[in-house]
Amino acid sequence: MHKTPQVNEVNEFIEIASDFEDPLEVIREALSNSYDAKATQVDIKIEQDDEGRNTLIIEDDGHGMDEDNLSSFFDLGNSNKDDAIGYKGHGTKIYYKSDKIQVETVKDGTQIESVMDQPWAKLNNRELPTYSVDRRDVDEPSRTRIEVHGFQAGQGFDPQQLTYNKIEHYIRWKTIGGSTAWHFSNDFHAMEINVELSPTIDDTRQPIETDNRLKFPAENVDPDGEFVAEAMCKHYPPRELTVSLDDGRELTIEIVGMVGGKEARNKLPTYGKHSAQFGIWLAKDHIKVERYNDAIGADNEFFHFFFIANCQELELSANREKIRNKSGDVYQAITDELDRYMTKVCQETWYRDYIERRKLEDKKRSIQSQESSLEERLERTRGADGLSPSNPAEVIALLERYSANGAPESLQIADFQMNDEVNAILDTANGYEHASVQVKLSDFFEEETPLSNIDRFVCWKLGDLDALTRIERTSYLGEPIRFDFQKGEIQYGSEEPELIPVLELDGKVT
Amino acid sequence: MASFEIVAEAGEARRGQLQINDRTLETPHLFPVINFYGGGNEGALFGGGVHRTVKEFLAHDNEVTGGKEYSDLFRGVMTSIASLTDYGIREKKLEWYLGNEIREWECFSDYDGMIFADSGGYKILEQGGGLEGEDFEKEIDQDKALDMQLDLGPDIVVNLDHPIHPDDEFEERLEKMEQTAANAARFAERREEVEGACYLTVHGYYDAMLERSFDLVEAELSEPIPEAFDGIALGSLVPRKDNVEVLVEAVSDCKHVMQQRGYDDLPLHVFGISGKAMPLLVAVGADSFDSASYLHQAINGKYSVSLFDYVPIDEADFDACDCRVCNDDFHRARMRNEMDDLYQKDILGSVAAHNLAIQQRELRQFRQLIAEGDQDQVAGYLEEAAKDQKGFRKFVYQLINERMNPYFEETDTTYA
Ligand SMILES: [Zn+2]
Numbered sequence: 035m036h037k038t039p040q041v042n043e044v045n046e047f048i049e050i051a052s053d054f055e056d057p058l059e060v061i062r063e064a065l066s067n068s069y070d071a072k073a074t075q076v077d078i079k080i081e082q083d084d085e086g087r088n089t090l091i092i093e094d095d096g097h098g099m100d101e102d103n104l105s106s107f108f109d110l111g112n113s114n115k116d117d118a119i120g121y122k123g124h125g126t127k128i129y130y131k132s133d134k135i136q137v138e139t140v141k142d143g144t145q146i147e148s149v150m151d152q153p154w155a156k157l158n159n160r161e162l163p164t165y166s167v168d169r170r171d172v173d174e175p176s177r178t179r180i181e182v183h184g185f186q187a188g189q190g191f192d193p194q195q196l197t198y199n200k201i202e203h204y205i206r207w208k209t210i211g212g213s214t215a216w217h218f219s220n221d222f223h224a225m226e227i228n229v230e231l232s233p234t235i236d237d238t239r240q241p242i243e244t245d246n247r248l249k250f251p252a253e254n255v256d257p258d259g260e261f262v263a264e265a266m267c268k269h270y271p272p273r274e275l276t277v278s279l280d281d282g283r284e285l286t287i288e289i290v291g292m293v294g295g296k297e298a299r300n301k302l303p304t305y306g307k308h309s310a311q312f313g314i315w316l317a318k319d320h321i322k323v324e325r326y327n328d329a330i331g332a333d334n335e336f337f338h339f340f341f342i343a344n345c346q347e348l349e350l351s352a353n354r355e356k357i358r359n360k361s362g363d364v365y366q367a368i369t370d371e372l373d374r375y376m377t378k379v380c381q382e383t384w385y386r387d388y389i390e391r392r393k394l395e396d397k398k399r400s401i402q403s404q405e406s407s408l409e410e411r412l413e414r415t416r417g418a419d420g421l422s423p424s425n426p427a428e429v430i431a432l433l434e435r436y437s438a439n440g441a442p443e444s445l446q447i448a449d450f451q452m453n454d455e456v457n458a459i460l461d462t463a464n465g466y467e468h469a470s471v472q473v474k475l476s477d478f479f480e481e482e483t484p485l486s487n488i489d490r491f492v493c494w495k496l497g498d499l500d501a502l503t504r505i506e507r508t509s510y511l512g513e514p515i516r517f518d519f520q521k522g523e524i525q526y527g528s529e530e531p532e533l534i535p536v537l538e539l540d541g542k543v544t
Numbered sequence: 545m546a547s548f549e550i551v552a553e554a555g556e557a558r559r560g561q562l563q564i565n566d567r568t569l570e571t572p573h574l575f576p577v578i579n580f581y582g583g584g585n586e587g588a589l590f591g592g593g594v595h596r597t598v599k600e601f602l603a604h605d606n607e608v609t610g611g612k613e614y615s616d617l618f619r620g621v622m623t624s625i626a627s628l629t630d631y632g633i634r635e636k637k638l639e640w641y642l643g644n645e646i647r648e649w650e651c652f653s654d655y656d657g658m659i660f661a662d663s664g665g666y667k668i669l670e671q672g673g674g675l676e677g678e679d680f681e682k683e684i685d686q687d688k689a690l691d692m693q694l695d696l697g698p699d700i701v702v703n704l705d706h707p708i709h710p711d712d713e714f715e716e717r718l719e720k721m722e723q724t725a726a727n728a729a730r731f732a733e734r735r736e737e738v739e740g741a742c743y744l745t746v747h748g749y750y751d752a753m754l755e756r757s758f759d760l761v762e763a764e765l766s767e768p769i770p771e772a773f774d775g776i777a778l779g780s781l782v783p784r785k786d787n788v789e790v791l792v793e794a795v796s797d798c799k800h801v802m803q804q805r806g807y808d809d810l811p812l813h814v815f816g817i818s819g820k821a822m823p824l825l826v827a828v829g830a831d832s833f834d835s836a837s838y839l840h841q842a843i844n845g846k847y848s849v850s851l852f853d854y855v856p857i858d859e860a861d862f863d864a865c866d867c868r869v870c871n872d873d874f875h876r877a878r879m880r881n882e883m884d885d886l887y888q889k890d891i892l893g894s895v896a897a898h899n900l901a902i903q904q905r906e907l908r909q910f911r912q913l914i915a916e917g918d919q920d921q922v923a924g925y926l927e928e929a930a931k932d933q934k935g936f937r938k939f940v941y942q943l944i945n946e947r948m949n950p951y952f953e954e955t956d957t958t959y960a
Pocket residue numbers: 865866867868869870871898899901
């Protein structure tokens with residue numbers, strides 16, 4: 035006996051409709067369908083009534099739908115649009131997450147009105163929703179109007195999260211609205227896109243009016259000025275790369291892009307975390323899908339680049355977010371060729387000059403900040419009326435002056451490690467000594483640093499005498515301690531106390 | 545006696561003819577390193593394992609060549625006086641070797657290619673200024689080196705040099721350059737004893753070093769360089785042989801220094817380099833190379849599939865190679881170790897001949913391209929050759945971008 039595997043149709047619909055996560059994907063689907071219908075104009079409205087229910091209205095002047103097309107629109111898995119952007123028409127199933135879908139379409143003089151009631155509620159009741167079809171002849175041009183009432187995609191479609199700004203960037207980055215096709219095709223199919231939100235959602239600005247051409251910030255290849263690298267920008271004109279596969283097939287990759295500094299890149303309408311959106315994008319239908327930054331190589335940082343490499347041989351997941359055929363030779367051939375192309379870009383004279391210029395400007399910036407901190411220090415020194423070391427290294431310089439100017443004993447620094455607790459080796463008449471060089475002696479004790487390995491202190495000032503006396507009155511690391519400021523020594527420890535000489539330079543050096 | 549004629553140029557690459565006495569060499573050319581004396585006697589082609597098999601190819605030994613002609617692999621060969629002591633030789637035997645010029649021995653009498661006799665500066669420097677045999681140590685100075693070189697009956701000789709090393713301190717490098725310059729001056733004084741061409745060695749990794757090297761030689765010489773020498777040989781690159789960027793810079797800078805000083809009619813030889821870097825170095829003006837890599841790779845069991853890649857011999861696909869060695873069942877059987885009584889040298893000798901054939905084939909193709917004088921084609925050849933060589937191709941693309949055809953000359957302002 036043979037049995038045929040059964041498909042639970044209701045579950046299929048639920049799953050596909052739920053496969054789309056970003057509520058904005060509904061806009062992507064709408065734009066793609068209108069584009070596939072050869073529309074030159076598409077208007078999207080998102081409205082919200084007093085009870086917070088959302089209505090999407092999508093209208094275009096495309097070739098409209100006949101009854102077969104309408105079936106594809108509502109049915110699962112049989113798209114008759116072979117080169118359509120929407121993956122097998124699954125995209126429109128996102129509309130099922132609503133209270134009512136209403137379609138009004140005109141094709142070749144026939145108008146169809148269709149209504150599907152409570153699709154989401156019915157699916158969740160394990161019931162397949164149905165739709166009505168009413169036809170009549172009309173004398174008007176082709177068009178389609180889709181209304182989705184009570185729409186609630188993904189984790190809940192919250193129009194309050196939508197703003198014109200967000201939608202505009204989404205359209206430019208993730209949909210046909212950010213297409214690079216116009217660089218490559220002479221018979222490019224242009225489309226005007228309008229998006230209007232009801233004022234309860236966003237009343238901050240005018241509706242979005244845009245098109246389906248992704249544009250780069252203006253070129254700025256060799257600007258004048260001291261700090262210009264951020265604004266530099268170069269376009270890499272559209273190129274068609276062809277690659278032959280082992281089986282003789284030829285692939286075409288259409289690539290276009292730019293290299294630029296931060297200011298230039300900020301003019302790009304990225305969606306999501308801005309800085310993470312740069313690099314090399316693989317695209318299908320000239321819409322970005324996934325990045326392949328490996329093409330740039332480890333020597334170069336991805337964020338200087340924004341390239342879109344389109345190849346129709348890429349196969350996408352249902353929600354168009356991922357490439358499915360990554361393990362095949364097609365993907366391998368595409369990425370190999372991209373590697374080569376990007377190597378050419380990275381080895382180009384302009385690019386290398388740009389990177390050089392960036393480095394140079396970074397250095398100049400750091401010199402400038404160094405200059406201003408030197409300036410500040412100079413001011414401080416002037417204001418302090420004489421010597422005032424601010425770190426142990428400067429104390430060492432004063433110690434040298436002290437030794438050179440007829441000090442009772444000659445003390446030379448033999449070695450110095452800025453951050454060590456015992457930071458200096460002193461060369462004295464009695465040989466080498468471990469020493470701690472401090473601006474203020476009291477700072478050393480504040481840190482509660484052990485004294486065991488210190489033979490001598492050199493400091494500019496004793497510092498806070500009260501703080502030292504306070505230590506004297508309690509104890510230091512559990513042992514008695516005495517500071518004899520007259521003799522310049524510290525006595526430390528209970529049983530055989532250690533004597534640690536202290537040299538205070540203030541007043542002894544001019 | 546010696547002349548160098550440039551037949552065609554494509555960018556900085558050039559195709560030339562080096563004429564020495566009655567021998568002509570098409571450049572760019574690769575001189576395979578041959579060890580003519582490997583410790584044996586004349587009947588055994590002076591021995592030397594795989595070296596011997598290679599010599600049998602060179603000397604048309606039918607038992608080894610399978611009756612085929614391989615002289616095109618050996619139009620010009622390089623040998624070094626330092627290799628005379630490679631096999632722990634006794635002094636008597638050395639004298640015997642040097643008693644006849646190479647072509648005076650019956651076994652090499654048919655050899656009609658050019659012999660480039662190197663001074664062996666690198667090895668002599670390594671051995672503290674001398675050559676060591678089984679029962680002798682010889683201090684080698686410029687005069688002794690040249691005497692030995694001339695004993696070989698060479699077509700090209702070169703002064704005894706003191707190669708520098710990337711790690712040398714400035715003072716050490718300077719001293720070596722001064723010694724090389726002094727040797728060059730002494731070498732020039734004996735120019736008349738040389739019947740062939742005299743090459744001058746220079747050393748340096750970038751322009752300032754090379755300028756110093758040339759300055760020191762010019763200061764020592766009593767006549768201009770082009771009157772005393774027929775060619776320039778750039779040395780000291782072997783320690784950096786895997787760093788293509790350094791090689792390109794060195795050769796290119798050497799070429800520019802030569803141009804500035806009016807020496808660009810002299811051929812430029814690059815010591816000790818072959819393989820994947822060769823086309824790039826030709827593209828920046830090198831005219832000849834020498835290398836033993838074809839042989840060392842064979843000894844290490846490596847079979848070249850291109851200038852870039854090799855595979856272990858037992859994975860080699862002889863059908864995919866168009867060289868005569870691989871198209872000869874006799875050598876296939878040898879390389880597959882399918883014959884009785886085969887020595888390792890017989891197997892590896894055929895592999896070495898194949899490896900050499902690959903390198904010579906590439907250079908021959910490149911020569912033909914340059915002859916057409918079309919820089920685009922040269923760039924196209926380089927690009928095609930490097931297209932699957934990750935890491936390497938960036939140097940090729942850089943070279944093409946900067947010196948040949950920029951990939952993105954002008955951007956198209958009709959869009960954006
Ligand atoms: Zn072969």
